Amino acid sequence: MSLDKRWIVVIALAAVAGAYYWFDLGSYLSLDFVKSRQAELEAWRASRPLAAAAAFFLVYVAVTAVSLPGATIMTLAAGAIFGLGWGLLIVSFASTIGATLAFLASRTLFRGWVQARFGDRLRAVNAGVERDGAFYLFTLRLVPAFPFFLINLAMGLTPIRASTFYWVSQVGMLAGTVVYVNAGTQLAQVDSLAGIASPGLLGSFALLGVFPLVARKALDFFQARRVYARWQRPARFDRNLVVIGAGSAGLVTAYIAAAVRAKVTLVEKHRMGGDCLNTGCVPSKALIRSAKLLSHVARANEFGVRHAEAEFEFADLMDRVKRVIGEIEPHDSIERYTGLGVDVVEGSARIVSPWEVEIERHDGSVQRLTTRSIVVATGARPFVPPIPGIDQVGYLTSDTLWELRELPKRLVVIGGGPIGCELTQAFARLGSQVTQVEMLPRIMAREDPEVSEIVAKRFAAEGVRVLAGHAATRFEIDGGEKVLVAQRRGAGPAEEVRIPFDTLLVAVGRAANLEGFGLEEIGVRVGRTVETNAFLQTNYPNIYAAGDVAGPFQFTHTASHQAWYAAVNALFDPIRKFRADYSVIPWATFVEPEVARVGLNEQEAREKGIAFEVTVYGIDDLDRAIADEEAHGFVKVLTVPGKDRILGVTIVGEHAGDLIAEYVLAMKHRIGLNRILGTIHIYPTLAEANKYAAGAWKRAHAPERVLRWLERFHAWRRGAGAGDAR
Numbered sequence: 133m134s135l136d137k138r139w140i141v142v143i144a145l146a147a148v149a150g151a152y153y154w155f156d157l158g159s160y161l162s163l164d165f166v167k168s169r170q171a172e173l174e175a176w177r178a179s180r181p182l183a184a185a186a187a188f189f190l191v192y193v194a195v196t197a198v199s200l201p202g203a204t205i206m207t208l209a210a211g212a213i214f215g216l217g218w219g220l221l222i223v224s225f226a227s228t229i230g231a232t233l234a235f236l237a238s239r240t241l242f243r244g245w246v247q248a249r250f251g252d253r254l255r256a257v258n259a260g261v262e263r264d265g266a267f268y269l270f271t272l273r274l275v276p277a278f279p280f281f282l283i284n285l286a287m288g289l290t291p292i293r294a295s296t297f298y299w300v301s302q303v304g305m306l307a308g309t310v311v312y313v314n315a316g317t318q319l320a321q322v323d324s325l326a327g328i329a330s331p332g333l334l335g336s337f338a339l340l341g342v343f344p345l346v347a348r349k350a351l352d353f354f355q356a357r358r359v360y361a362r363w364q365r366p367a368r369f370d371r372n373l374v375v376i377g378a379g380s381a382g383l384v385t386a387y388i389a390a391a392v393r394a395k396v397t398l399v400e401k402h403r404m405g406g407d408c409l410n411t412g413c414v415p416s417k418a419l420i421r422s423a424k425l426l427s428h429v430a431r432a433n434e435f436g437v438r439h440a441e442a443e444f445e446f447a448d449l450m451d452r453v454k455r456v457i458g459e460i461e462p463h464d465s466i467e468r469y470t471g472l473g474v475d476v477v478e479g480s481a482r483i484v485s486p487w488e489v490e491i492e493r494h495d496g497s498v499q500r501l502t503t504r505s506i507v508v509a510t511g512a513r514p515f516v517p518p519i520p521g522i523d524q525v526g527y528l529t530s531d532t533l534w535e536l537r538e539l540p541k542r543l544v545v546i547g548g549g550p551i552g553c554e555l556t557q558a559f560a561r562l563g564s565q566v567t568q569v570e571m572l573p574r575i576m577a578r579e580d581p582e583v584s585e586i587v588a589k590r591f592a593a594e595g596v597r598v599l600a601g602h603a604a605t606r607f608e609i610d611g612g613e614k615v616l617v618a619q620r621r622g623a624g625p626a627e628e629v630r631i632p633f634d635t636l637l638v639a640v641g642r643a644a645n646l647e648g649f650g651l652e653e654i655g656v657r658v659g660r661t662v663e664t665n666a667f668l669q670t671n672y673p674n675i676y677a678a679g680d681v682a683g684p685f686q687f688t689h690t691a692s693h694q695a696w697y698a699a700v701n702a703l704f705d706p707i708r709k710f711r712a713d714y715s716v717i718p719w720a721t722f723v724e725p726e727v728a729r730v731g732l733n734e735q736e737a738r739e740k741g742i743a744f745e746v747t748v749y750g751i752d753d754l755d756r757a758i759a760d761e762e763a764h765g766f767v768k769v770l771t772v773p774g775k776d777r778i779l780g781v782t783i784v785g786e787h788a789g790d791l792i793a794e795y796v797l798a799m800k801h802r803i804g805l806n807r808i809l810g811t812i813h814i815y816p817t818l819a820e821a822n823k824y825a826a827g828a829w830k831r832a833h834a835p836e837r838v839l840r841w842l843e844r845f846h847a848w849r850r851g852a853g854a855g856d857a858r
């Protein structure tokens with residue numbers, strides 16, 4: 133809203149409030165005054181009923197819109213002057229219109245500011261109001277103990293729609309209005325306002341107020357019952373929990389279930405450990421490590437070494453990748469989990485009813501288990517876009533890449549997200565000529581623009597051809613050579629770019645595994661992922677989902693984080709259940725320089741309208757980074773304006789993924805920059821960058837006035853004159 137409109141609201145409010153106090157209108161809005169003038173007021177209404185009703189209505193609207201005291205007295209007066217029927221009609225509409233005006237004024241004047249300043253803390257409140265705002269408001273309206281004007285002003289700060297506010301207020305206030313207007317019809321007997329709102333009456337209102345919440349719970353209960361209506365619930369269960377998929381989410385779910393002595397079966401149709409161990413984090417990080425060694429050899433003279441050369445076979449590197457997987461494999465093995473008390477079954481699971489899972493074992497036998505709860509942890513797979521010609525040229529994905537035995541000579545990578553970037557740089561360092569094609573105007577588009585720029589520059593310096601703003605439109609085979617035809621987007625006419633290549637790697641995102649195991653047959657609601665509520669429950673409350681199949685994140689650590697909630701909720705609902713907490717989610721992209729983030733970056737803060745301050749510490753200045761020849765990158769901290777509370781951190785530089793842990797802890801436990809600054813960091817380490825970023829913030833917030841006084845104090849101690857502070 134423009135400043136002008138806000139001024140109009142301020143002037144209107146000030147005018148009404150000014151008139152109220154100038155003409156001492158408050159003295160007319162007392163019980164004694166109304167009682168003493170009751171006969172005159174009634175005579176006025178009898179002689180000019182319409183004018184009296186209209187005038188009363190307008191004054192009531194004005195008093196409530198400006199949140200002036202007197203609405204209760206006016207409600208009594210309405211009963212005294214107009215009787216129950218007309219009094220109720222006038223007050224019901226006047227109070228709701230006045231309340232809505234107060235709500236709109238609060239929204240116009242304060243909502244933007246409050247949301248900008250406290251938006252991150254209000255996220256849960258906003259989500260709750262968007263979901264259940266009408267219920268909350270209805271409850272508050274039913275209980276007249278909650279101050280009427282405060283509800284108007286507070287609700288104006290939330291995202292509730294004005295129309296919802298209006299009708300819920302009108303209906304919700306009706307019971308209280310009836311009581312007060314009715315009391316007004318017997319005004320002579322009313323001695324005090326407290327007498328009307330007796331403890332008994334307030335208690336009844338409180339019960340009435342709880343009613344919608346109870347009704348809501350009951351509704352949820354019956355809706356949940358409805359989805360089960362067509363199924364026969366087993367009388368007893370073979371298992372407390374069946375977990376489908378033994379990736380990061382499934383393994384942790386089963387681990388927790390076994391730890392609390394539940395009977396749990398974990399079903400895996402392919403390889404224990406899922407994507408992370410077999411085709412994701414582990415192999416990619418192993419390959420990236422070998423590639424990094426080669427990049428150091430290429431940079432040998434930066435380290436004072438005149439000449440260094442590395443001789444290697446690509447197949448040997450891929451063998452190393454397999455060896456690394458093999459070394460980590462025991463952490464996720466059947467033996468380990470069986471030892472922990474999990475019943476691990478190798479086979480394909482299918483949900484046949486909300487309480488039954490059928491498992492086709494690898495040996496062909498079929499087993500059907502009844503279970504109280506199910507956790508779906510089936511993960512995701514690489515998404516392959518239907519670009520014309522893609523099947524003719526053939527392609528690799530993160531699933532198939534690890535079987536390569538020969539280094540691709542000319543590699544095209546489609547996708548500028550984390551997986552595309554990590555593999556682009558790794559293959560370029562191994563010696564492939566890599567062209568990376570990204571449709572968006574920059575790679576790593578989720579991060580702030582300078583992050584993308586640093587990474588793209590580094591890629592270019594290492595020989596990668598980065599084609600951001602290029603959409604892959606088709607593949608061709610031209611004279612026996614594979615060609616990607618891409619269209620350059622941006623200002624000016626679109627231009628076709630032809631990129632000949634030998635091998636194509638598709639890394640444009642991952643699609644949740646939703647089909648083929650019974651979700652659609654039994655009617656579990658899905659979109660791009662399985663739809664879950666805050667407790668990770670599907671529309672069948674005993675079926676949960678966690679990990680990549682549930683989203684919204686696609687990381688191993690978020691999969692295990694969700695797994696805790698899915699396991700505990702699946703085993704202990706309805707006794708106790710927990711909402712999944714996504715307030716502090718960190719991640720890293722393992723390119724060089726590494727990029728790590730927790731919380732907000734600048735572009736997200738702007739999108740969400742959250743006010744922030746930025747502090748940047750350049751790692752080029754850090755002693756250890758200089759000694760390591762890694763003096764580049766930065767720590768960027770977003771804080772609440774004027775405060776040291778952290779809203780988000782982006783770190784670009786060597787070991788950024790490790791360095792960010794300190795800020796993750798700080799955000800999770802609300803530790804501010806002052807306390808990070810007051811913590812000893814070992815010299816010389818990269819972790820000192822965190823402390824220096826806190827120091828940069830502190831310098832920018834130095835208490836100038838106190839420092840000026842201190843300067844004078846020291847001058848005085850030196851015996852210097854008043855004008856000789858320095």
Ligand SMILES: Cc1cc2nc3c(=O)[nH]c(=O)nc-3n(C[C@H](O)[C@H](O)[C@H](O)COP(=O)(O)OP(=O)(O)OC[C@H]3O[C@@H](n4cnc5c(N)ncnc54)[C@H](O)[C@@H]3O)c2cc1C
Binds near residue numbers: 411413414681
């Ligand atoms: C190249 C690459 C690099 C990555 N790097 C990182 C990283 O550095 N850090 C990070 O945090 N994340 C990374 N990820 C993401 C990470 O791998 C995933 O987020 C994580 O594996 C998700 O775990 P999940 O348990 O949800 O699914 P998955 O690991 O995919 O496990 C699902 C399992 O379910 C099984 N399954 C499916 N259907 C059935 C069925 N009907 N019956 C029985 N079993 C079934 C599958 O076989 C699979 O084993 C990377 C991913 C890729 C592809």
